[in-house]
Amino acid sequence: MTRSTPNIDRSERTFTVVLAISGGFIVLLLIGIMVTLFFNSLPAIREFGAGFFIGKTWNAAAETFGALPFLVGTLVTSFLALLISVPFSLAIALFLGEYYREGAVSGFLRSAVEVLAGIPSVIYGLWGLFLLMPAVRYIEMKLGVAPQGVGILTSSLILAIMIIPFAASIGREVITFVPGDLKEAAYSLGATRFEVVRNIVVPYARSGIIAGILLSLGRAIGETMAVTMLIGNSNFLPTSIFSPANTMASVIANEFAEATGVTSASLIYLALVLFFVTMLVNIAGTWVIQKLTVESSREVT
Amino acid sequence: MINSFLRTVSFTVIALVAVLGIAGHAPAADMELLGAGATFPQPLYSKMFDAYYQQYKVKINYQGIGSGGGINQLIKKTVDFGGTDAFMTEKELKSAGAPVLHVPTCLGAVVLAYNLPGNPKLNFTSDTIAEIFLGTITKWNDPKIAAANPKTALPNLAISPVHRADSSGTTFIFTEYLAKTNDAWKQKIGLGKSVNWPAGSIGQKGNPGVAGYVKQTPGAIGYVELLYAVQNKMPYGNVKNKAGKFIEPSLKSVTAAANIPLPDDTNKSLTNTDAAAGYPISSFTWLIFYKEQNYGVKTRERAEALAKLLMWMVGNGQRYVEPLQYAPLSKEAAEKSVKLIRSMTYNGAPLLK
Numbered sequence: 001m002t003r004s005t006p007n008i009d010r011s012e013r014t015f016t017v018v019l020a021i022s023g024g025f026i027v028l029l030l031i032g033i034m035v036t037l038f039f040n041s042l043p044a045i046r047e048f049g050a051g052f053f054i055g056k057t058w059n060a061a062a063e064t065f066g067a068l069p070f071l072v073g074t075l076v077t078s079f080l081a082l083l084i085s086v087p088f089s090l091a092i093a094l095f096l097g098e099y100y101r102e103g104a105v106s107g108f109l110r111s112a113v114e115v116l117a118g119i120p121s122v123i124y125g126l127w128g129l130f131l132l133m134p135a136v137r138y139i140e141m142k143l144g145v146a147p148q149g150v151g152i153l154t155s156s157l158i159l160a161i162m163i164i165p166f167a168a169s170i171g172r173e174v175i176t177f178v179p180g181d182l183k184e185a186a187y188s189l190g191a192t193r194f195e196v197v198r199n200i201v202v203p204y205a206r207s208g209i210i211a212g213i214l215l216s217l218g219r220a221i222g223e224t225m226a227v228t229m230l231i232g233n234s235n236f237l238p239t240s241i242f243s244p245a246n247t248m249a250s251v252i253a254n255e256f257a258e259a260t261g262v263t264s265a266s267l268i269y270l271a272l273v274l275f276f277v278t279m280l281v282n283i284a285g286t287w288v289i290q291k292l293t294v295e296s297s298r299e300v301t
Numbered sequence: 302m303i304n305s306f307l308r309t310v311s312f313t314v315i316a317l318v319a320v321l322g323i324a325g326h327a328p329a330a331d332m333e334l335l336g337a338g339a340t341f342p343q344p345l346y347s348k349m350f351d352a353y354y355q356q357y358k359v360k361i362n363y364q365g366i367g368s369g370g371g372i373n374q375l376i377k378k379t380v381d382f383g384g385t386d387a388f389m390t391e392k393e394l395k396s397a398g399a400p401v402l403h404v405p406t407c408l409g410a411v412v413l414a415y416n417l418p419g420n421p422k423l424n425f426t427s428d429t430i431a432e433i434f435l436g437t438i439t440k441w442n443d444p445k446i447a448a449a450n451p452k453t454a455l456p457n458l459a460i461s462p463v464h465r466a467d468s469s470g471t472t473f474i475f476t477e478y479l480a481k482t483n484d485a486w487k488q489k490i491g492l493g494k495s496v497n498w499p500a501g502s503i504g505q506k507g508n509p510g511v512a513g514y515v516k517q518t519p520g521a522i523g524y525v526e527l528l529y530a531v532q533n534k535m536p537y538g539n540v541k542n543k544a545g546k547f548i549e550p551s552l553k554s555v556t557a558a559a560n561i562p563l564p565d566d567t568n569k570s571l572t573n574t575d576a577a578a579g580y581p582i583s584s585f586t587w588l589i590f591y592k593e594q595n596y597g598v599k600t601r602e603r604a605e606a607l608a609k610l611l612m613w614m615v616g617n618g619q620r621y622v623e624p625l626q627y628a629p630l631s632k633e634a635a636e637k638s639v640k641l642i643r644s645m646t647y648n649g650a651p652l653l654k
Binding site for chain 1: 366367368369370372373392393459461466467468469470476490491492493494495496497498500501502503504505506510513514517518
């Protein structure tokens with residue numbers, strides 16, 4: 001950057017410019033998306049304002065729109081999915097990153113996890129419809145609640161399965177980076193394997209593990225297809241984890257094609273809300289990771 | 302991380318291409334007519350347009366983006382014609398800026414598909430349908446259902462009603478029928494492409510979603526297009542019409558629903574039809590276009606090609622309707638359509654002689 005010899009650096013400069021343009025383009029794209037969403041949702045913002053966030057009715061026939069049921073639906077399914085998935089993804093990450101790093105079994109498992117991450121969500125949705133839904137309905141019948149099979153629990157379960165590979169593979173990667181000498185030192189002091197995992201590996205890799213979990217949360221919040229198929233698409237606030245509900249992404253996907261006028265503007269308003277929710281999750285995630293990185297390096301070293 | 306980033310980028314690129322693809326096709330000199338709209342008649346239109354191209358060498362590109370999208374694209378003047386399952390509302394007609402004509406091309410029907418042990422053929426009245434979907438009839442052996450089906454042994458099974466979660470013409474036709482025939486429905490739910498369904502009612506996406514849930518769930522009942530139920534061999538019920546007869550939905554009984562006097566603009570809802578042999582949950586699907594064709598950069602040649610195509614679709618093209626399981630236009634409807642197409646103008650003068 002500071003180099004001023006004119007000769008070296010035509011190519012160097014061109015390269016810098018290209019990089020700057022590509023970087024700037026991403027920022028521009030982000031702003032562009034936000035601006036587009038904002039302007040297209042203006043009719044709905046004017047009509048409903050901040051009341052949109054607490055409105056409980058979504059009625060296209062009467063043109064009254066409130067986002068609360070979908071905001072709640074999105075957050076509840078995503079965090080429930082996270083809660084279900086974390087023990088599994090952490091276990092897989094430890095198993096592949098610490099216990100069985102090499103060998104055929106480990107390689108096979110690792111690629112299985114990667115394949116799981118690449119399966120299109122509509123396939124998860126179908127699988128959920130054929131297998132998970134009857135299973136949940138069976139449980140519901142045993143419990144004596146309305147045996148609908150679809151709802152918050154079913155979609156949280158499918159979301160959990162879908163996001164496990166993300167958290168697991170990132171977690172595995174950071175766990176393999178834990179320095180060998182740290183672990184050796186702990187072993188030489190007489191620590192058991194579990195103690196090493198608990199006191200060295202997990203604290204050291206904490207920020208990476210959390211990053212993976214947050215990435216998977218982002219995916220859960222935005223997931224559309226599989227959720228649409230399994231959540232029951234009911235525009236009401238859920239009353240229990242068995243009740244049908246709906247998420248923001250699913251409502252947009254379902255209704256946008258046929259929407260006109262203020263209905264379409266309200267859906268775009270909903271998209272804007274979803275945009276900010278994901279952004280908030282990302283910002284919060286970055287903050288948590290930074291904080292933890294500082295702490296963990298202090299703890300371990 | 303990189304993976305998801307790449308995915309985001311590629312989605313954005315695909316979306317951009319798709320948007321530019323539609324917008325970039327502004328009517329130009331090349332003879333490719335552009336249409337967009339309802340997905341319900343899309344298989345029929347594809348077949349018709351292909352046959353038309355073989356015969357007259359005029360290409361037609363139709364995108365199934367939904368009725369609402371079709372109306373939007375027509376108003377934005379990015380397509381030559383739109384397709385819609387519901388007649389345009391007054392508000393939509395107003396925002397079009399100039400008179401828009403509707404020409405029906407075929408008929409569709411909505412049937413009630415269910416999943417019961419032994420799959421008996423059931424009779425429904427409009428009140429039982431409304432109460433099932435309102436959640437006030439909750440068991441299959443309810444006396445109100447039994448009254449219309451004296452010979453069938455109905456199980457003591459909970460009813461799980463399923464509706465379309467996506468906004469659709471199918472929902473419009475179904476809710477319009479119920480709003481016309483049941484006061485409680487009209488007050489509580491109303492009608493539209495997407496309505497505020499009672500709490501606890503399950504929504505599924507598209508005909509396949511509703512059909513899939515019904516097939517999976519004993520006791521479920523949902524509404525799907527006749528075409529879809531026939532192709533998937535799903536059991537569906539007869540519905541009592543205005544004349545008091547239980548009518549089995551079929552191509553014949555659906556076409557019969559349009560055997561009634563029609564207004565000149567064909568703006569006639571066929572649900573709860575007066576026709577004695579007509580299936581009561583039937584509807585037209587329309588093509589929409591501007592009456593005055595000289596707008597934007599449109600040439601006279603292009604406008605004429607559109608008028609000729611429309612003429613063919615309501616005339617000779619009708620022979621493709623039945624083989625694809627759609628119901629053809631009644632005589633009355635075909636005659637009105639021809640009149641409408643003849644009223645198209647270019648600079649105020651009639652397009653076709």
